[in-house]
Amino acid sequence: MTARPILTAAEMRDAERRSGQPERDMVERAGLALATAIARFTGPLRTLVVAGPGNNGADGMVAARHLAAAGWDVAVAVAGQSRPGSVAAELRADWPGHLADPAAAAPATLVVDALFGTGFARPLDDALMAAVLPLWSAARLRVAADLPSGVDADTGAVLSDLPAAHLTIAFGALKPAHRLQPAAGRCGRVAVADIGVEVGSTLTELPRPRVHPPTAQSHKYSRGMVAVVAGAMPGAAALAASAAARAGAGYVLQLMAGGALDTHPHAIMRRIVSADAVAEQLDDDRIGAVLVGPGLGRDADARRRLDAALLSGKPLVIDGDALALLTPSRLSRHPGSILTPHDGEFRRLFGDLPGSKVDRARAAAARTGCTLLLKGADSVVADPDGRAAILPPASPWLATAGTGDVLAGIVAARRAAGDTPFDAAAAGAWLHADAADRVGPGLIADDLLTHLGPR
Numbered sequence: 001m002t003a004r005p006i007l008t009a010a011e012m013r014d015a016e017r018r019s020g021q022p023e024r025d026m027v028e029r030a031g032l033a034l035a036t037a038i039a040r041f042t043g044p045l046r047t048l049v050v051a052g053p054g055n056n057g058a059d060g061m062v063a064a065r066h067l068a069a070a071g072w073d074v075a076v077a078v079a080g081q082s083r084p085g086s087v088a089a090e091l092r093a094d095w096p097g098h099l100a101d102p103a104a105a106a107p108a109t110l111v112v113d114a115l116f117g118t119g120f121a122r123p124l125d126d127a128l129m130a131a132v133l134p135l136w137s138a139a140r141l142r143v144a145a146d147l148p149s150g151v152d153a154d155t156g157a158v159l160s161d162l163p164a165a166h167l168t169i170a171f172g173a174l175k176p177a178h179r180l181q182p183a184a185g186r187c188g189r190v191a192v193a194d195i196g197v198e199v200g201s202t203l204t205e206l207p208r209p210r211v212h213p214p215t216a217q218s219h220k221y222s223r224g225m226v227a228v229v230a231g232a233m234p235g236a237a238a239l240a241a242s243a244a245a246r247a248g249a250g251y252v253l254q255l256m257a258g259g260a261l262d263t264h265p266h267a268i269m270r271r272i273v274s275a276d277a278v279a280e281q282l283d284d285d286r287i288g289a290v291l292v293g294p295g296l297g298r299d300a301d302a303r304r305r306l307d308a309a310l311l312s313g314k315p316l317v318i319d320g321d322a323l324a325l326l327t328p329s330r331l332s333r334h335p336g337s338i339l340t341p342h343d344g345e346f347r348r349l350f351g352d353l354p355g356s357k358v359d360r361a362r363a364a365a366a367r368t369g370c371t372l373l374l375k376g377a378d379s380v381v382a383d384p385d386g387r388a389a390i391l392p393p394a395s396p397w398l399a400t401a402g403t404g405d406v407l408a409g410i411v412a413a414r415r416a417a418g419d420t421p422f423d424a425a426a427a428g429a430w431l432h433a434d435a436a437d438r439v440g441p442g443l444i445a446d447d448l449l450t451h452l453g454p455r
């Protein structure tokens with residue numbers, strides 16, 4: 001499946017420039033797409049379009065014209081001065097009705113937020129905020145043109161705390177703020193409208209992965225063998241090992257420091273081995289990926305197990321406790337590994353890096369030569385070659401202990417099956433979120449296991 005591109009504000013402006021289309025034409029297309037989407041979303045409602053001074057406002061003015069022409073009861077409020085001669089100024093001059101000040105505008109059932117889009121990355125000033133907040137609050141339906149006003153298109157930061165949109169029509173392409181939190185949570189449903197601009201980017205939305213169903217020629221080792229190097233906490237490692245098996249690994253070997261050998265599922269080969277014996281166990285050509293971290297512990301014994309995993313020369317997935325025991329310079333000696341930190345683990349390793357979550361993940365990938373799967377409500381996958389992808393919003397019910405272990409197991413299964421590090425991390429994140437959707441509210445990590453796999 002092709003992945004939808006995600007463009008920063010600057011990349012979008014570039015794409016618009018390169019398209020060679022007159023600005024007015026693009027604004028007309030954007031405004032028509034906005035009006036069409038609104039009319040598809042709802043029947044005629046008393047509507048207030050709040051238009052800013054730039055092209056985002058211009059899009060709103062065009063949408064107002066189309067909705068009014070379709071017989072809707074549309075009022076327009078305008079904020080700020082449009083640059084004389086600009087498309088927005090022309091459209092304001094052409095509006096046949098009254099152009100209200102937002103502070104004096106009457107509330108309406110539907111508010112179209114066409115204040116600011118990609119051109120604006122500051123909080124709304126106090127007077128404007130005081131004027132529009134009651135309008136947004138009173139509306140039963142809020143539709144944002146391109147982006148909800150008050151969010152930073154590139155970082156997903158919320159700069160002005162306005163009530164969330166129910167629907168956002170993104171023009172030309174998704175922007176990072178449609179997928180990065182907290183802004184993504186302010187967008188409601190997001191639809192992308194074609195405005196005749198060709199778009200492409202090294203940043204995409206994370207697409208549904210291809211499944212690798214077994215064939216008549218498959219055998220358990222050809223489907224991928226995963227070794228899980230565990231330590232003090234067998235529960236976390238067992239979740240990861242089970243997830244690897246459910247996600248399609250043909251053979252899963254769990255190397256433990258202790259605990260009960262005879263636990264479910266019995267399909268997993270469990271061995272209690274001393275730290276000294278881990279290297280020997282991993283010296284097996286059939287092993288396609290080694291997962292280290294879930295349930296490893298952080299003591300001296302854990303360090304020796306981790307060393308054995310790192311020195312195995314196998315494709316690595318490094319998670320949890322293993323990340324706590326490592327440094328960026330040590331990780332950079334194992335390029336091609338997949339790192340799966342949450343925000344806390346990431347900060348401990350790499351400090352407070354500047355930029356968006358995508359920028360941070362990319363910087364860590366470049367520094368270590370590893371693929372980053374930076375988890376959270378807006379998981380990001382970034383490769384050292386600069387490619388990156390953002391997972392569409394996943395179920396917040398994933399915020400429960402052990403779900404990260406399950407994710408690491410899925411990623412390891414995909415890596416063992418021959419996916420590249422980037423594809424394995426991306427597929428793992430997608431399948432994990434998909435399993436969470438299938439379980440539904442109230443999930444615990446164990447529930448994900450029985451919902452992994454192709455639909």
Ligand SMILES: NC(=O)C1=CN([C@@H]2O[C@H](COP(=O)(O)OP(=O)(O)OC[C@H]3O[C@@H](n4cnc5c(N)ncnc54)[C@H](O)[C@@H]3O)[C@@H](O)[C@H]2O)[C@@H](O)CC1
Nearest residue numbers: 023026027030053054055056057080116117118119120146
């Ligand atoms: N650039 C293009 O050719 C196209 C742009 N489109 C739309 O245009 C948007 C981007 O347009 P713009 O780049 O004009 O920017 P925006 O309309 O997003 O916002 C920038 C405007 O805010 C004003 N502004 C800056 N600081 C301010 C402050 N402190 N208080 C009040 N106003 C302030 C600026 O003067 C400027 O007019 C996109 O999000 C999209 O909706 C689409 O119509 C497609 C074509």
Ligand SMILES: Nc1ncnc2c1ncn2[C@@H]1O[C@H](COP(=O)(O)OP(=O)(O)O)[C@@H](O)[C@H]1O
Nearest residue numbers: 342375376377395396398399401402403404405
């Ligand atoms: N609010 C949320 N919305 C969506 N996904 C979330 C949210 N919080 C956590 N997740 C996901 O849940 C998993 C949690 O992993 P992690 O933090 O390692 O937990 P644990 O170590 O307990 O398993 C990750 O895949 C993360 O992306």
Ligand SMILES: [K+]
Nearest residue numbers: 113116145147
């Ligand atoms: K807007």
